[in-house]
Amino acid sequence: MEWITFLLLAGAYAVLWVKRIRDAVLLIGFQALLLAVLTWQYAWEHHSLHLYAVAVLIVIIKAVVIPWVLLYTLRKIDVKREVERFFSKSSTMLAGLLLILLAHYLASRLEIYSGSTAAQGIDPLAVALSFLLLGVYIMIGQKKAIMQGIGLIVIENGLYLTALVLLGGLQLIVDLGVFFDILVSVIVIGILSYRINSTFESLNTEHLEKLKG
Amino acid sequence: MILVSGEGQVYAWGLFGLIGFPLAAAAASFTVSSVRGTAWTQFGFSLMNAVLATIMLFNIVGREAVSVFDGWIRLDAFAAYTVWLTIVVGGLASLHSIGYIGRELRDGAVTVGRYRQYYAGLHLFVLSMMLIAMMNHIGILWVAVEATTLISALLIAFRNGGAALEAAWKYLIIGGLGIALALFGIILLFAAIPAESVQDQLMWTDFIRRASELNPVLVKVAFLFILVGFGTKAGLAPMHFWLPDAHSQAPSPVSALLSAALLHTALYAVIRIKLIVDLVEPGFSGGLLIVFGLISLAVTVPFFLVQHDLKRLLAYSSVEHMGILALGFGVGGAASFGALLHMFNHAMGKSMLFFSAGSIMQRYHSKRMDRIHGLLRSMPFTGSAFAVGAFAIAGSPPFSLFLSEYTIAAAAFRNGQWMAGVLFLTCVVLIFSGMAYYIAQMLFGSNGHRIESRAEEDGTKAAALAVPLFLLLLFGLYVPPFFRELLNWTIQTLRGVPS
Numbered sequence: 001m002e003w004i005t006f007l008l009l010a011g012a013y014a015v016l017w018v019k020r021i022r023d024a025v026l027l028i029g030f031q032a033l034l035l036a037v038l039t040w041q042y043a044w045e046h047h048s049l050h051l052y053a054v055a056v057l058i059v060i061i062k063a064v065v066i067p068w069v070l071l072y073t074l075r076k077i078d079v080k081r082e083v084e085r086f087f088s089k090s091s092t093m094l095a096g097l098l099l100i101l102l103a104h105y106l107a108s109r110l111e112i113y114s115g116s117t118a119a120q121g122i123d124p125l126a127v128a129l130s131f132l133l134l135g136v137y138i139m140i141g142q143k144k145a146i147m148q149g150i151g152l153i154v155i156e157n158g159l160y161l162t163a164l165v166l167l168g169g170l171q172l173i174v175d176l177g178v179f180f181d182i183l184v185s186v187i188v189i190g191i192l193s194y195r196i197n198s199t200f201e202s203l204n205t206e207h208l209e210k211l212k213g
Numbered sequence: 214m215i216l217v218s219g220e221g222q223v224y225a226w227g228l229f230g231l232i233g234f235p236l237a238a239a240a241a242s243f244t245v246s247s248v249r250g251t252a253w254t255q256f257g258f259s260l261m262n263a264v265l266a267t268i269m270l271f272n273i274v275g276r277e278a279v280s281v282f283d284g285w286i287r288l289d290a291f292a293a294y295t296v297w298l299t300i301v302v303g304g305l306a307s308l309h310s311i312g313y314i315g316r317e318l319r320d321g322a323v324t325v326g327r328y329r330q331y332y333a334g335l336h337l338f339v340l341s342m343m344l345i346a347m348m349n350h351i352g353i354l355w356v357a358v359e360a361t362t363l364i365s366a367l368l369i370a371f372r373n374g375g376a377a378l379e380a381a382w383k384y385l386i387i388g389g390l391g392i393a394l395a396l397f398g399i400i401l402l403f404a405a406i407p408a409e410s411v412q413d414q415l416m417w418t419d420f421i422r423r424a425s426e427l428n429p430v431l432v433k434v435a436f437l438f439i440l441v442g443f444g445t446k447a448g449l450a451p452m453h454f455w456l457p458d459a460h461s462q463a464p465s466p467v468s469a470l471l472s473a474a475l476l477h478t479a480l481y482a483v484i485r486i487k488l489i490v491d492l493v494e495p496g497f498s499g500g501l502l503i504v505f506g507l508i509s510l511a512v513t514v515p516f517f518l519v520q521h522d523l524k525r526l527l528a529y530s531s532v533e534h535m536g537i538l539a540l541g542f543g544v545g546g547a548a549s550f551g552a553l554l555h556m557f558n559h560a561m562g563k564s565m566l567f568f569s570a571g572s573i574m575q576r577y578h579s580k581r582m583d584r585i586h587g588l589l590r591s592m593p594f595t596g597s598a599f600a601v602g603a604f605a606i607a608g609s610p611p612f613s614l615f616l617s618e619y620t621i622a623a624a625a626f627r628n629g630q631w632m633a634g635v636l637f638l639t640c641v642v643l644i645f646s647g648m649a650y651y652i653a654q655m656l657f658g659s660n661g662h663r664i665e666s667r668a669e670e671d672g673t674k675a676a677a678l679a680v681p682l683f684l685l686l687l688f689g690l691y692v693p694p695f696f697r698e699l700l701n702w703t704i705q706t707l708r709g710v711p712s
Contacts, residue, residue, distance in 0.1 A: 110434075132397065139390065148386050155393045162397065166404045171415070173285075174352030178396075181359040185389060188363050192370060192382055199375050208379040211458040213516060213525070 004041075008034050008161070009100065009127045012134045012154055016096045016141075017089075020082045024150050025070045031157050032062030038161075042168060050172040058160075061179050066153070066186045073146065073190035077197045084143040084204065092141060099137055103129035124165040131158025144203045145196050149189035156182050224279045227269045228288060228347070231296065234262035235340035238307070242332035248318065248325060252311040255332045259300075259307040259339075266300040269293060271695060274702045280349065284416055287349035291706040294553065294699065295346040295481045298560050302474040303339035306466040309568045309677035310335065313466055316575055322372075331371060331464070338364045338470060345478040349416045351403075354482055355396050358446060361475060362388040369463040369471075380455075380462035387455040388446055395442025395482075401435035402486070404428075417485060424492035436490045436498055439483065440505065446479035448535045449505045450512035457516075460528035461580070465571025468524060469564040472531040477556050480535060484542055488707065502543030503633050509536025510640040517647045523573070523580045526651060527566050530606055533644055534559045540637060541621040544628055549707050551620030553700045558614045558688065561681035562606040568677050569599040582651055586658040598678040600656055605685050607648040608641055613688035 011031045018024045036058040043051030085092055107126035131154055138151030160178075163170050170178070193203060200207040238258035245251045270293050273279070278289035288296070314331055317323045323331070341364055344357040362385065370381035403415055405428040420427070445452035460468045487498040513533040520526040534555070541552025572595045573588065574580050588596035605612035618641060625634035688696075 132393075135393075136390065139386065145382060152386065152389045152393070155390070159393060159396050159400065163400045163403075166400060170352055170400075170403070171350075174350065174356070177353055177356035178359075181356055181363065184363050185359070185385070188366055188385060192366070192378065192385065195370065195373065196378050196382060199373070199378055205382075207375070208382055210376055211379055211383075211462075213457075213520070 004034055004038050005124050005127050008038075009130055012127075012131050012157075013096055013100065015138060015150065015154060016092050016134065018083060021074060021079060021144065021146060021150075022071065024083070024147065025067050025074070028070075028150060028153050028157075029063045029067040031154075032058055032066070035157060035160060035164075036063065039164060039169070042164060046168055048168070050175075051169050053172060054169060054175050057175070057179055061183055062157075065183060069186050069190050070146070070150075073193055076194060077146075077203065079144075079203060083147065086141050086143060095137060095141075096134060099133040100130045103127075103133050124161065128158050128161035128165060131155065131161060134158075143205055145205050145208075146189065146193045146203055148205065149186065149193065152189070153182070153186065224269055224272060224276075224288075225281050227265055228279060228281055228286065230265050231262060231269070231300070231343065232340065232347075234258045234265070235303070235336040235343070238262075238336040239333040239340070242329045242336070248315075248328065251329060251332060252315060255336065256304075256307050256311060259304040259336070262300050263304040266297045270297045270699065274695075274699050284418065285350050285353065286347050287416075287418070288347060289706045290699070290703040291481070291484075292346045294703050295478060295556075296343050298557060299339060299342045299346070299474045299478060302470060302560050302564050303336070303342075305564050305568070305677050305680060306339075306470050307332075307335060308673055309469070309571070310464075310466045312671045312674035312677075313568075313571050313575070314464065317464075327371070331368070334364055334368045334371075335466065335470070338368060338467075339474070342470075342474050342478045346481055349418060351399050351415065351417055351420070351486070354417075354485070355392065355399055358395070358443065358479065358482060359389075359392050361478070362392065362446070365459075365463075365467070365471060365475065368467045369459050371464055371467070372462070377462045380458035384455040384459045387452075391442050391445025391452060393442070394438050394445075398435045398438025398440075398442055401431050401438065402489070405431035405435060417489070420489045421492065424489060427489075427493050429493050432490055432493045433497055436486060437501070439486050440498070440501055443479050443482045444505060444539075446475070447483060447539075448476050448479075448509075448532050449539055450509040450532055450536070453509065453512070453532045456532060457525045457528040460531065460567075461522055461524035465524075465567050465574070468527075468571075469567035472528070472567060473560040473564040476531060476535050477538075477560060480538055480542075484707070487542070499543045499545055502539045503630070506536045506538070506540030506543055507633060507636050509533065509539065510637060514640055514643045514647075517644050520647075520651070521581055521583065523570050523582050523585065523655075524567070526582070526648075527563065527570060530566075530644070530648070531559075531563060533640070534563070534606070537618060537621060537637070537641075540625070540633065541617075544621065544625050544630060544633070546624055546628065548621045548624035548628075549704055550700055551617045551624060553703055554688075554692070555614065555617035555621065558612075558617050558685065559606070561684050562602050562612075562614060565598060565602040565678055565681040565685070566606060568674065569595045569602065572674055573599065582655055585655045588656045594675055595678065596656060598682050600652060601682060601685070603648055603652045605689070607645040609645065611689045612685050613692070614685075616689065616692070 015024050015027050036055045039055040104126040107123050107129050135151045135155030139148045197203050238255040241254040245254045273293045278287050280287040318328050341360040348354040366381045366385040370377050448456040490498040509532050513529050516529045538552050541548045577585050605614050608614050608618045622634050
């Protein structure tokens with residue numbers, strides 16, 4: 001399973017690098033597929049029916065429906081200028097690397113049981129924490145409203161991974177609730193991005209700085 | 214699956230009613246054909262729910278908790294009290310909306326379609342807030358908190374302008390980030406249960422029962438994340454940045470719900486989990502709550518003294534009061550009684566203030582306080598209610614907020630937390646003087662003859678002001694014995710003993 005955790009980490013890091021928002025959305029879908037494979041693996045190991053169900057749900061909701069909603073929004077908005085960052089690309093990539101290192105440090109400090117793979121190289125908990133930190137960084141470092149939403153989804157993926165490696169997943173009904181919430185939040189993100197774009201004729205969050213004090 | 218368990222079977226069915234009425238009201242918003250009919254039908258359902266909630270509340274005193282669905286939904290005294298407060302504020306907002314959004318409709322500011330969406334959203338928002346307090350499973354509790362964000366973000370963006378969109382977007386992103394942190398904390402809390410028994414139900418009651426087996430380090434780290442996460446939704450500083458924007462941009466009845474119900478239910482989520490932490494590591498969570506409470510109070514003061522926007526002033530006042538509540542629950546003991554009473558007082562006072570602010574804005578077409586003068590002359594009833602609400606919320610006697618704040622401060626001093634008590638009182642006095650200055654400016658003086666003193670506001674808006682006005686005055690002079698008993702019974706729940 002080593003290679004899946006590695007690909008997950010690479011996938012999250014690559015979101016920092018993309019030029020087009022569309023590619024970021026595809027990366028989110030790719031992450032979801034990897035999470036589904038990982039979940040399937042856990043389900044196989046623990047003979048857990050509910051994890052099989054969750055793996056299927058991830059494919060449907062996170063790998064198909066959510067990217068579709070985001071791509072649909074992007075098509076309707078017809079974004080002219082693509083990804084815009086507050087910092088230069090090289091410093092963004094460097095900061096990303098530092099965050100991944102920080103996540104590994106934090107994971108080693110947490111000293112909790114995190115599956116058998118912990119000893120053999122890439123710690124899945126460290127990858128999960130990297131997702132959280134990179135997600136927050138995407139939300140802060142990106143100017144486009146919809147990219148902040150993508151940062152939020154990266155964080156959610158990290159949370160799912162944390163729950164999987166620490167607890168072998170949440171309970172089915174909780175997972176269902178969380179998936180439903182994520183789906184609705186992506187739809188709300190889509191609606192609001194669309195309205196922001198039609199009000200300001202741009203998705204740039206620099207327009208969203210009128211309210212102060 | 215045991216559908217209904219607990220002593221009072223009848224009350225378990227009442228629980229289904231509490232969930233059913235808001236759903237019915239939301240459905241009615243789309244199905245009733247006439248516009249007036251829609252408004253009154255949705256209010257009818259809220260009224261019935263408020264009556265049902267009140268009956269449930271006063272019957273839960275002295276009883277064991279009512280639970281349904283194998284204990285996934287569970288109503289003990291603390292939960293019932295929070296649900297009741299939410300429903301009462303929701304009912305008042307639904308009543309006030311008849312006049313408020315009805316006028317927006319007549320002015321052509323909203324279309325009939327949006328008008329229906331508004332009512333449906335309002336009741337789903339109330340439902341999602343109620344569910345926070347009803348959920349025994351901590352994971353589902355999180356789902357309910359997230360649901361409140363999603364529904365209310367659309368309500369905040371209800372007026373399509375740039376500022377409303379900005380507020381809604383900030384709220385969605387900051388709130389989303391906040392509760393992501395809370396979910397991380399909840400996962401850590403689940404991980405604190407010894408590995409061999411993770412199959413367990415992971416209900417709140419399970420955690421209380423098995424507190425001694427929990428990994429204390431993980432519980433502490435988990436609580437930090439949960440406090441910061443749900444604290445963001447509860448408007449505790451320094452995570453309060455979304456709050457003044459959202460409260461000022463939302464339609465006034467929604468502002469009232471955000472301030473008088475949502476903040477309380479988010480704080481409820483923190484306190485629920487605090488009760489687990491208290492059994493594992495006494496004193497840890499209380500200290501943190503006191504710190505965040507004092508920061509919230511201190512942060513409010515400068516913003517309060519230089520404010521121009523009426524609704525932002527009220528929003529910062531909410532940050533202040535959440536600080537007071539966090540401080541009260543953090544100090545514990547008698548201060549918990551004060552905090553519970555303060556929840557009620559703040560809910561009444563703040564909904565009254567946001568309702569009247571809505572009416573004032575519709576009359577003056579501005580929320581800048583320097584453009585609002587002569588309120589008492591141009592709007593005698595709303596203006597007086599506003600004045601009473603403002604002095605009450607600032608904590609002046611004889612209103613009941615004075616009583617609850619006094620109880621919290623006295624308990625802090627009795628517990629030897631002198632620093633906390635002194636800081637608390639200093640901030641409250643500064644904020645009071647700021648409030649008094651602005652209020653005097655708005656109430657008196659000439660309105661420049663721009664605003665004719667027409668007939669009084671329409672009946673629904675006045676009624677939505679009269680109920681909390683009456684309760685604030687009554688509870689200031691005397692807290693009825695059954696209410697006292699109810700709060701004492703709720704405190705039993707706060708000791709962490711599942712009843």
